[in-house]
Amino acid sequence: MDVLALTPWDDWSIFIQLCVNGVTLGSVYALIALGYSMVYGILKMLNFAHGDVYMIGSFLGYFMLTSGLDGPMNLAVPIWLALTLVLLVAMLGAGLLGVAIERFAYRPLRNAPRIAPLISALGVSFFLQNSALLLFGANFRTYDAFTLDGGVLFTKGIFEAWGKDDAIALNLPLLNMLVIGGAIVLMILLTLLVARTRLGKAMRATAFDREAAAMMGINPDRVIMATFFIGSALAGAAGVMVGMLFGQVYHFMGFLAGLKGFTAAVVGGIGSIPGAMLGGLLIGMIEAFSTGYLPEGSKFQDFYVFILLIAVMLFRPTGLLGRADIAKV
Amino acid sequence: MTEAPDTVLARDGDRPAPLLELREIVTYYGEINILRQVSLQVNHGELVCLLGGNASGKSTTLKTCLGIVRPRTGRVVFDGEDVTGRPTNYRIARGMAIVPENRRLFAPMTVRENLEMGAYLNGGGVKEDFDRVYELFPLLHERRSQLAGTLSGGEQQMVAMGRALMSRPKLLLMDEPSMGLAPILVERNFEIIKQVHEAGVAVFVVEQNANVSLSIADRGYVLQTGRVVLEGAASDLLQNEDLRKAYLGR
Ligand SMILES: Nc1ncnc2c1ncn2[C@@H]1O[C@H](COP(=O)(O)OP(=O)(O)OP(=O)(O)O)[C@@H](O)[C@H]1O
Ligand SMILES: [Mg+2]
Numbered sequence: 181m182d183v184l185a186l187t188p189w190d191d192w193s194i195f196i197q198l199c200v201n202g203v204t205l206g207s208v209y210a211l212i213a214l215g216y217s218m219v220y221g222i223l224k225m226l227n228f229a230h231g232d233v234y235m236i237g238s239f240l241g242y243f244m245l246t247s248g249l250d251g252p253m254n255l256a257v258p259i260w261l262a263l264t265l266v267l268l269v270a271m272l273g274a275g276l277l278g279v280a281i282e283r284f285a286y287r288p289l290r291n292a293p294r295i296a297p298l299i300s301a302l303g304v305s306f307f308l309q310n311s312a313l314l315l316f317g318a319n320f321r322t323y324d325a326f327t328l329d330g331g332v333l334f335t336k337g338i339f340e341a342w343g344k345d346d347a348i349a350l351n352l353p354l355l356n357m358l359v360i361g362g363a364i365v366l367m368i369l370l371t372l373l374v375a376r377t378r379l380g381k382a383m384r385a386t387a388f389d390r391e392a393a394a395m396m397g398i399n400p401d402r403v404i405m406a407t408f409f410i411g412s413a414l415a416g417a418a419g420v421m422v423g424m425l426f427g428q429v430y431h432f433m434g435f436l437a438g439l440k441g442f443t444a445a446v447v448g449g450i451g452s453i454p455g456a457m458l459g460g461l462l463i464g465m466i467e468a469f470s471t472g473y474l475p476e477g478s479k480f481q482d483f484y485v486f487i488l489l490i491a492v493m494l495f496r497p498t499g500l501l502g503r504a505d506i507a508k509v
Numbered sequence: 510m511t512e513a514p515d516t517v518l519a520r521d522g523d524r525p526a527p528l529l530e531l532r533e534i535v536t537y538y539g540e541i542n543i544l545r546q547v548s549l550q551v552n553h554g555e556l557v558c559l560l561g562g563n564a565s566g567k568s569t570t571l572k573t574c575l576g577i578v579r580p581r582t583g584r585v586v587f588d589g590e591d592v593t594g595r596p597t598n599y600r601i602a603r604g605m606a607i608v609p610e611n612r613r614l615f616a617p618m619t620v621r622e623n624l625e626m627g628a629y630l631n632g633g634g635v636k637e638d639f640d641r642v643y644e645l646f647p648l649l650h651e652r653r654s655q656l657a658g659t660l661s662g663g664e665q666q667m668v669a670m671g672r673a674l675m676s677r678p679k680l681l682l683m684d685e686p687s688m689g690l691a692p693i694l695v696e697r698n699f700e701i702i703k704q705v706h707e708a709g710v711a712v713f714v715v716e717q718n719a720n721v722s723l724s725i726a727d728r729g730y731v732l733q734t735g736r737v738v739l740e741g742a743a744s745d746l747l748q749n750e751d752l753r754k755a756y757l758g759r
Contacts, residue, residue, distance in 0.1 A: 378625075378633055385615045385626050392613035394577060396672070397601035397630040 206464025231438015278412025449502020
């Protein structure tokens with residue numbers, strides 16, 4: 181791409197394509213950010229191992245997918261069933277991993293100084309990365325969603341063009357639709373769970389005042405466990421989505437994704453669920469648009485993302501939807 | 510109180526067992542000894558008040574009843590059962606509820622949701638529970654969709670009380686319910702406590718306001734640096750010279 185960036189007016193098709201990419205990426209970042217934000221909300225700690233849970237989820241999906249194959253990229257079951265199973269297994273595995281991390285690495289430090297669980301989280305992160313390196317090797321694994329079931333994920337979809345010489349085109353492959361749709365479904369389910377269910381209310385009560393929640397008969401340990409399960413499962417789903425989208429999984433992939441998820445959570449207002457969704461979308465869009473419209477954007481998209489983080493922190497330290505208004509009474 | 514811990518349930522003669530009994534409770538926070546052999550009891554349907562100065566250990570006593578704080582030695586017996594080793598949710602399921610110090614409402618949740626949390630172990634409460642609370646505090650019905658953190662102090666006190674009543678407790682623990690309320694609201698508050706008590710709920714209330722609380726209580730205890738230094742019928746305590754000097758006079 182040119183050093184001197186384009187503007188949307190030069191080519192609307194590129195603009196539309198960047199929107200598609202941005203929303204797709206943003207959906208994934210939002211899923212990762214949610215786990216960060218939920219855990220912060222309830223424990224006031226940054227779970228630096230969250231990106232690595234996402235990585236393990238991605239590997240789980242990879243192994244599920246390859247084990248379900250009957251010959252090269254020929255599925256033994258219908259593709260929708262295969263994808264659903266892959267997603268569910270990755271979510272379950274990542275969720276259980278999150279629960280185990282909380283139980284063994286964070287809970288014993290619940291009453292320790294705040295720095296202790298942070299260091300423990302970094303330790304868990306290294307542990308997971310190196311375990312993956314040891315178990316799965318240093319080479320990239322390929323999801324190869326391109327050839328899956330004859331490549332329907334990429335050949336089907338919405339491909340339309342309008343205007344003179346088809347100047348305005350929309351390319352929305354099935355895979356992107358599935359990723360965006362899947363993320364939206366998960367986020368709606370999460371929102372309903374938090375707003376309506378007994379567990380969701382217990383989560384909000386515990387996040388606000390753990391001791392008061394215990395005084396109502398809520399078992400905070402159980403609620404914290406459920407929070408880790410849900411947050412980690414969402415990261416596992418994101419891992420599968422990224423594997424399908426970009427094809428490659430490797431032991432270190434959780435680092436940058438975790439950092440982006442964290443950025444999204446902070447930009448949106450850490451602790452806030454709608455904030456994490458908004459932050460994720462924003463980061464995905466910035467990343468996509470910087471590749472198109474900002475100088476050297478395709479090399480420096482991460483740079484622009486972190487510029488956004490710094491800018492938000494300077495002008496709105498609580499994040500876009502974070503609130504400092506309702507303090508503890 | 511001379512029974513060994515394993516015979517706690519055996520009571521002598523026809524004296525009814527108290528609803529709540531603390532036996533020689535010793536509590537530490539870290540290395541600091543807070544409660545030093547606190548023994549007290551609340552009988553079925555009784556209104557008992559616990560008086561004491563700042564940092565004397567009143568809140569710690571209530572938290573020990575509820576199981577938020579675990580004693581180092583001593584026993585907590587509730588409704589004929591030794592619950593010392595039992596978690597808080599077990600005790601709540603057996604019939605305890607608390608109005609905590611400073612109310613501790615869930616500020617970002619609605620009034621209704623706060624009430625639901627009070628009946629958490631009953632699945633968030635059935636219609637009758639809400640009706641009962643709304644009848645006692647009609648204002649809460651009006652405000653049910655408002656965030657608890659945006660209510661006035663007096664309204665918040667109603668939510669805290671309603672929340673505790675949602676679980677249909679046998680014993681209501683209250684930690685300084687009149688703290689931070691205007692005098693008129695303090696009076697109104699105690700009227701409600703009396704009303705709840707007259708409905709058959711035993712009440713164990715911590716207060717610094719000895720005059721008002723003793724005037725409605727059956728009995729009282731006075732705590733001083735983690736020891737019960739005085740106990741008796743509320744009417745006797747109201748007459749007690751030492752207590753008058755310490756709490757009532759000025
Ligand atoms: N979680 C805790 N960790 C350490 N010390 C504590 C803790 N909670 C209370 N304390 C200490 O225990 C002592 C008794 O506290 P407690 O809250 O029981 O007093 P109180 O009689 O309720 O006082 P007040 O009238 O001010 O509410 C105080 O010195 C307090 O600082
Ligand atoms: Mg107190």
